[in-house]
Each structure stands twice: as structure tokens, then as C-alpha cells.
Amino acid sequence: xxxxRGEVVVETRDLCMHFGGVRAVDQVDFTLFDRExxxxxxxxxxxxxxxxxCLTGQLTPTxxxxxxxxxxxxxxxxxxxxxxxxxxxxxVPNVFDGLTVxxxxxxxxxxxxxxxxxxxxxxxxxxxxxxxxxxxxxxGQLAHGQRQWVELGMVVAAEPWLxxxxxxxxxxxxxxxxxTVELIEEINKTSALIVVxxxxxxxxxxxxxxxxxxxxxxxxxxxxxxxxxxxxxxxVYLGHxx
Amino acid sequence: xxxxxxPTLVYALLxxxxxxxxxxxxxxxxxxxxxxxxxxxxxxxxxxxxxxxGGILCFGQVAFFGLGAYVYTISAINIGGSTxxxxxxxxxxxxxxxxxxxxxxxxxxxxxYLGVITLTVTLIFFSLIRRTSGxxxxxxKALLGGFNGVSSPPINLPWDARxxxxxxxxxxxxxxxxxxxxxxVGWLVNTKFGRVCVSIRExxxxxxxxxxxxxxxxxGIFTIGAGIAAVGGVMFCNGVGRITPDVFNLYNxxxxxxxxxxxxxxxxxxxxxxTFALFYxxxxxxxxxxxxxxxxxGVILIxxxxxxxxxxxxxxxxxxxxxxxxxxxxxxRRRRGRAEDAR
Numbered sequence: 001x002x003x004x005r006g007e008v009v010v011e012t013r014d015l016c017m018h019f020g021g022v023r024a025v026d027q028v029d030f031t032l033f034d035r036e037x038x039x040x041x042x043x044x045x046x047x048x049x050x051x052x053x054c055l056t057g058q059l060t061p062t063x064x065x066x067x068x069x070x071x072x073x074x075x076x077x078x079x080x081x082x083x084x085x086x087x088x089x090x091x092v093p094n095v096f097d098g099l100t101v102x103x104x105x106x107x108x109x110x111x112x113x114x115x116x117x118x119x120x121x122x123x124x125x126x127x128x129x130x131x132x133x134x135x136x137x138x139x140g141q142l143a144h145g146q147r148q149w150v151e152l153g154m155v156v157a158a159e160p161w162l163x164x165x166x167x168x169x170x171x172x173x174x175x176x177x178x179x180t181v182e183l184i185e186e187i188n189k190t191s192a193l194i195v196v197x198x199x200x201x202x203x204x205x206x207x208x209x210x211x212x213x214x215x216x217x218x219x220x221x222x223x224x225x226x227x228x229x230x231x232x233x234x235x236v237y238l239g240h241x242x
Numbered sequence: 243x244x245x246x247x248x249p250t251l252v253y254a255l256l257x258x259x260x261x262x263x264x265x266x267x268x269x270x271x272x273x274x275x276x277x278x279x280x281x282x283x284x285x286x287x288x289x290x291x292x293x294x295x296g297g298i299l300c301f302g303q304v305a306f307f308g309l310g311a312y313v314y315t316i317s318a319i320n321i322g323g324s325t326x327x328x329x330x331x332x333x334x335x336x337x338x339x340x341x342x343x344x345x346x347x348x349x350x351x352x353x354x355y356l357g358v359i360t361l362t363v364t365l366i367f368f369s370l371i372r373r374t375s376g377x378x379x380x381x382x383k384a385l386l387g388g389f390n391g392v393s394s395p396p397i398n399l400p401w402d403a404r405x406x407x408x409x410x411x412x413x414x415x416x417x418x419x420x421x422x423x424x425x426x427v428g429w430l431v432n433t434k435f436g437r438v439c440v441s442i443r444e445x446x447x448x449x450x451x452x453x454x455x456x457x458x459x460x461x462g463i464f465t466i467g468a469g470i471a472a473v474g475g476v477m478f479c480n481g482v483g484r485i486t487p488d489v490f491n492l493y494n495x496x497x498x499x500x501x502x503x504x505x506x507x508x509x510x511x512x513x514x515x516x517t518f519a520l521f522y523x524x525x526x527x528x529x530x531x532x533x534x535x536x537x538x539x540g541v542i543l544i545x546x547x548x549x550x551x552x553x554x555x556x557x558x559x560x561x562x563x564x565x566x567x568x569x570x571x572x573x574x575r576r577r578r579g580r581a582e583d584a585r
Contacts, residue, residue, distance in 0.1 A: 056451070082453035094451065096444035098508075107441050110434055111453045154452065 007034045009162055009192050010055065015064035017050050017216075024050040025061070026216035037188045039203050040196045041227075042213030043237055048196050049091060051213065052166050055194070056088050057081040068162070087160030091167045091196075093147040097140030101131050101150055104139055108154040125157040129183070144171045152183065163193045169202045181205045212236070243432055250428030253511050254421050261417040265410050273413045277481035279521040280416040284423055284474030286501040286513040291427050292467035294507040295436065297443030298460060299353060302360030303471055303498050305367055308489035310335045310472025311479040312371070315394040320382035323403030324395065332472045339468030340461065347457045347464070361495055368490035391486030394479035416477040420514075423470050427510055430466070439463045493536075500539065504546050506553025516554065 010032035017025040025047045032038055040048045053059040055066060057078040066074045073081055082088060096104050105125050109118040126135050129149055134142065139150050148171065155163060168184070169177045177199075184206060187193060197203055203210060203224055210227055212219045214236045220227060227233045265273055289303040310331045318327035342363065346356055375388025384392060397415060399405040407415065430436045442449045442456050450456050479485040488494070501520060505512030520539070527535045550557055 058447075077455075078447070078450040079453050079455050082451050088451045090447070090451070094445050094448040096441050096448060098444050099441065103437070107437060107449075108452050110437075115434070151448075154448075158452065 008032070009034050009036075009069050010194070011065075011067040012051075012055075013065045013067070015051070015054060015066065016062045017047075017054055017059060018062045023216045025054060028064070028216075028218055030211070030218065032192055032194060034192055035188065035190075037184070037193045037206065037208045038195070039206060039208065039210045039224075040194060040213060041198055041200075041203060041210055042219075043198070046213035046236075047216040048198075048213045049166060050216075052164065052194070052196050055081070056086075056164055082158075085158075085161050087155035087158050087163045087191075089151050089155050089163075089165045089168060091170065093144070093151050095139045095147055095150050095154070097138065099139060100136050101139055101142075101153075102126065102135045104150050105131075105153045105157045108157040112158060121157055121159075125153050128156065129153045145173060145176045148172060148180075149176070152180070156183075156187065159190075161191045163187055163191050165193065166196045167198070168195065169197065169199055177202060178205075243429075246432045247428055250425060250510070254425050254428075257417065257421045257424070261414060261421070264417075265413065270409065274409045274481065275525070277409070277413045277416045278478060279518050280413075280420050281474045281476075281478035281481055282501075282521060283514045283517040284420050284477060285471050285498055286505065286517040287420070287423055287427060287510060288467045288470035288474065289498050289502050290505070290507070290510050290513040291431070291470065292463050293502055294509065294513070295431050295443065296439045296460060296463040296467070298464055298467075299357050299499075300360045300464070300467070301357040301499065302362075302364035302495055303467070304494045305360065305364040305490060306335050306339055306468040306471035307475040307478065307498075308364075308367060308485070308487075309338060310475030311394070311485040311489060312392075312475075313472070314476040315392050315479055315485050316381050316384040316386075318395040319384040319392070323401075324397045325400050325403075327395075328397075328476050331476050332469050335472035335475070336465050336469040340465045343461045343464040347460045350457075361492075364490050364495050365492065368487050371487040371490070389487055391484050391488075393484040394482075396483075397480055412477075412480050416481065419473055419477055423473060424510060424514065427470070431510075435459070435462065497539070500543050502553075504542065504553055506555035506557070509553070509555040509559070512553055512555025 008031055010030070012028055012030040015025055015028045015030070016023070028051060030051075040051065042048045050059065054061045055068075057073065057076045057080060060075050064074070065072065068081065068084055068086065071084065073084075078088070096107070099107075102122060106118055106122045109121040109125070112118075113121060126132055129152065131149065131153060134146065139147060142150065148168065152168065155165075165184075169180050172180060181202070184193060184195065195206065207224050209221065210224050211221045212227055212233055219232060219236060220230065222230075264276065268276070285303065285307045288306070289300065292298045292300055292303070313334050314324075314327050314331035317330045318324050321327055342360075345351075346359060351359065371386060372389045374386035375390065377385065379386045379388070386392060396406045397412060398407065431440065438449065438454050438459050442454070442459055446456055449459075478489075497520075501517045502513045504520065505514065505516030520542070524535055524539070527533060527538055546553065552560075
């Protein structure tokens with residue numbers, strides 16, 4: 001399929017997700033272009049993770065539309081979103097604890113390819129993420145940071161054209177965070193990304209367009225420098241006028 | 243694939259040896275008894291598949307076992323031969339499980355309620371069939387017979403309804419059925435389908451986020467498990483000679499779970515072995531009146547849950563692996579996880 005840079009790949013129109021009286025996501029209009037790398041930031045409870053769950057089908061929005069590459073995905077199941085070729089990493093690592101690192105990644109590659117191609121892709125992914133030493137270890141025995149990497153490996157092995165990451169650097173060491181930034185830049189060469197994060201350091205390292213959420217709405221959308229300099233953004237984050 | 247299946251094939255080979263040796267060594271009475279144990283082992287195998295590998299705690303696996311036995315018996319009486327009856331029993335039971343499973347899995351019923359629903363279905367069968375004594379309750383030529391049950395026509399040679407098999411020959415058939423089902427399940431859990439089912443057991447959301455339709459895989463393994471349980475049911479009513487509604491009672495439903503807990507989830511040979519062991523333990527206890535049978539079973543269950551929570555087979559495998567690791571052999575290529583699953 002030929003896709004040109006600049007094509008809209010994710011769009012939400014008037015998206016609302018209400019829990020009782022709480023408007024976790026309220027009238028959000030959002031657009032992501034192909035090969036774009038977008039960060040979603042905001043203080044706790046700003047609605048970015050809820051918005052993320054609406055995109056991935058983990059939550060069905062109260063109203064509004066989610067359109068992924070021209071397809072209406074508003075009430076879709078997570079597997080239907082993933083089946084479009086979307087790689088998803090959740091906030092809490094969701095991995096197969098009772099299986100080896102190798103098999104975790106194989107299960108991702110095998111979704112898209114036959115057995116032999118899946119196996120070579122698994123080997124390549126393990127190489128690429130430097131998981132070789134622990135390839136036969138059960139994922140349940142790994143440290144938190146390593147589990148995050150296994151999950152990233154599962155995302156990468158599926159060769160997605162769109163990647164959605166919810167707090168990929170949470171609980172990682174400095175070294176691991178730095179490598180995650182590198183990996184994200186590399187993924188971005190071939191696919192669009194949405195990264196939810198509230199680690200400012202991390203966002204600065206990626207430093208592209210940033211969407212700031214506040215109380216369920218998009219407050220502003222600009223470069224990190226512009227947002228850092230903006231008094232409204234400072235107020236949202238620090239709670240006072242600086 | 244072959245490498246992962248090696249333990250399965252070794253056990254299957256041992257089974258074949260046993261199958262041909264047993265009738266020469268054991269008495270006919272023991273052989274007939276064994277046929278019943280084999281049938282129950284097939285039932286345990288089916289739960290080992292859907293619970294141990296699929297993560298589906300079906301509290302009413304015995305419903306499919308009993309249904310298979312009833313469908314076989316009623317069809318065999320009506321058709322006047324066992325060949326089609328066996329096929330109908332397996333297919334109809336699978337179809338019933340598929341319909342039940344459709345509502346459970348596509349309705350996203352959670353694990354606990356799945357247990358409740360399947361147990362309830364079992365007990366409904368128990369109450370319904372118990373009330374079918376009297377000449378008005380019949381399907382075709384077969385009287386359902388209420389709590390007395392129906393006597394089951396023995397298996398005959400394929401397509402030859404006049405040559406019935408002797409009990410000794412039924413033993414061969416049952417043992418062959420067990421070995422075939424065992425190898426089939428051992429193969430299935432190593433296919434892509436099987437691995438995806440295991441991944442769903444490990445983390446349903448992750449499987450879904452990889453793009454697998456979890457509902458469909460669960461329905462698939464549930465239906466296959468029911469079909470295997472039906473094979474066990476067919477062998478059971480052949481071993482016993484009749485089928486009664488007692489097969490659907492709470493005791494049997496719980497017993498199936500106990501076999502798998504004692505044998506070990508995530509293995510196949512464990513629950514099969516546990517079935518034989520507990521079957522002979524209950525037979526032995528039946529010959530004395532000091533200890534109550536159910537009391538002993540209850541104690542065994544409690545002891546296992548507290549002291550050997552993983553069950554016998556996984557504990558033994560862990561122990562062997564640990565011993566092997568202690569030795570200074572430089573065998574780095576230990577295949578963990580995947581290989582253990584195949585046993």
C-alpha cells in the first residue's frame with residue numbers, strides 16, 4: 001500500500017468519555033499524520049490515558065468518533081484495532097509471564113507471518129532490542145525495566161505502521177530510558193507514533209509536536225519549547241502562575 | 243515441533259506397550275475396571291487441555307462427558323450399530339459446547355461465572371434426566387429410564403453391527419482412544435492455535451492487543467475439549483455397560499477438577515496419571531469401612547492445594563530441572579517453558 005507523508009492516519013471527532021459525572025475525555029478533536037511522532041502530556045487525571053484507551057478499543061467512548069486510517073473504529077474491540085497493523089503498549093506491562101522472552105515475541109510476529117518468517121523476525125527483534133542474554137528466561141522472572149523491553153519487542157516484531165505507547169519509560173533506569181528514546185526515533189522512520197508520557201525529560205529528548213491535555217480537553221498543541229514557555233501550561237503543571 | 247513433542251511421544255509409546263501387555267498379565271475383571279479408568283482419564287485430559295492450557299476453569303466438564311455417553315447410547319440403540327453413534331456423540335456434544343461457549347465467550351462472561359454456568363448446566367442435566375422414568379420419556383426406540391439410566395449397546399466392528407466387541411477388545415479401543423487423544427492434544431498445544439491459547443491463559447489483554455480474537459480461540463479450545471470429553475463418555479458407558487444420570491452429579495464434577503489439580507495444570511500426563519491413581523485409591527477404599535471415601539479425597543485435595551499447589555507433574559519436572567542444573571554439565575541449551583508444556 002502506498003501511503004504519502006501527510007495523510008491523516010488517526011482522527012477523533014468530538015470524542016467524549018464520561019464516567020458518571022466525570023468527564024475524563026471531553027470533546028476532543030485530534031489528528032495525527034502519517035510518520036508523525038506525537039507526545040501526549042498532561043498532569044495526572046488530565047485524561048490522556050483514557051484517551052489512549054479509547055483509541056485502542058479498551059474503552060468504548062460515550063460519544064464521538066475514532067477513525068483510524070479512514071476506518072470507523074469507535075466501538076471496535078482491541079484486537080480489531082491491532083489487526084489494522086497498530087502496535088500497542090500499555091502503561092502497566094502486559095506480557096506473558098509464564099512464557100520465555102523468545103516466545104513472547106514469536107507470538108507477536110506469528111500473528112502476521114508464517115512460521116519460518118515469524119521465527120527469523122523474532123530472532124531479528126531479539127537482536128535489535130539486545131534481549132539475547134535473556135531470550136530463554138521466563139518473562140515473569142525479569143525486572144520491571146526488562147519486562148517493558150519485552151513488551152516493546154512485541155510491538156516492534158509486529159512491524160506496525162502506527163504505534164501507540166502509554167508511558168513507555170515508566171520505571172526504567174536512565175540508560176534504559178535513553179535506549180527507549182533511540183528505539184522510538186528508529187520506529188518513527190517507518191511508522192507514526194503516539195506517546196503518552198508525563199516525564200518531561202523524556203519528552204524533551206524526543207522533542208516533536210506535543211499535545212497538552214488538561215481536564216479532559218486539549219489545552220494546547222505545539223512544540224515542547226513553546227509549551228514550556230507558555231504560562232497556561234505552567235499553571236496546569238505547577239498549579240500557580242509562574 | 244517434533245522436538246517439543248518428544249515427551250508426548252515417549253509417554254504414548256509407553257501407553258502402547260501397556261495396551262498390548264496388560265491383557266496378558268491382568269485378569270479380565272481388572273481389565274474391565276481399567277476401561278472405566280481409561281474413560282475417566284480421557285475426561286481428565288480434556289479438562290487438562292481447556293483449564294491447564296486454555297485457562298478456562300470449566301466446572302462442568304463432566305456434562306460433556308455424560309452428554310457424549312447419553313448421545314452414544316441413544317443413537318446406538320436407534321441406529322443399531324456403534325459406528326455412526328460414536329461420530330454423532332462427539333459431533334453433537336461439540337456442537338452443544340460451541341453453542342454454550344458462544345454465549346459465554348462472546349458475551350465476555352468472566353471466569354468465575356463461567357465456572358458457575360458450566361456447573362449449573364451439569365446439574366440441570368442431572369435433574370432433568372433423573373425425572374425421565376416412565377414409558378413416555380423415550381427418544382426413538384431408546385427409553386431414558388430416569389435414575390436407572392439406559393443400558394449401552396457395546397461397540398461393534400466398524401460398519402458391522404452384528405460383531406460386538408468383547409470387554410477385552412473394548413479395553414484395546416479405550417486405550418487406543420486415550421493414546422490418540424493424548425497425542426492429538428500434545429500436538430495441538432504446540433501448534434500456533436495452542437500457543438495462542440496458552441498466551442491467552444497468561445494474559446488475555448496482551449493476546450488481544452497482538453491482534454488475536456481471544457473469544458474465537460477460547461471458543462475453539464472449549465469446543466475441542468468438549469469433543470474429547472465426549473470420546474471419554476462413549477468409552478465410559480462401554481466400560482460400565484450403562485449410563486445413569488449420576489454421571490452429572492456434583493461429586494463427579496468436583497472429581498474432574500481434583501484430578502487436574504493433583505496431576506498438575508499445564509501438563510497432560512499429570513492429570514491422566516492422577517486419574518488412574520485416584521481411581522484405584524477409591525476402589526481400594528471401597529473394600530474397607532474404616533475410612534470414608536469422600537473424606538480421604540477431601541484430605542488429598544486440601545493437602546495438594548496447600549503443599550503441592552502446582553500438582554505432581556510440574557513439581558517433578560521442576561525438581562528434575564533443578565537437579566540437572568546443579569550438575570556442572572555445560573548444557574546451556576535447556577529448553578524451558580515451551581518444552582515443559584508439552585509433557
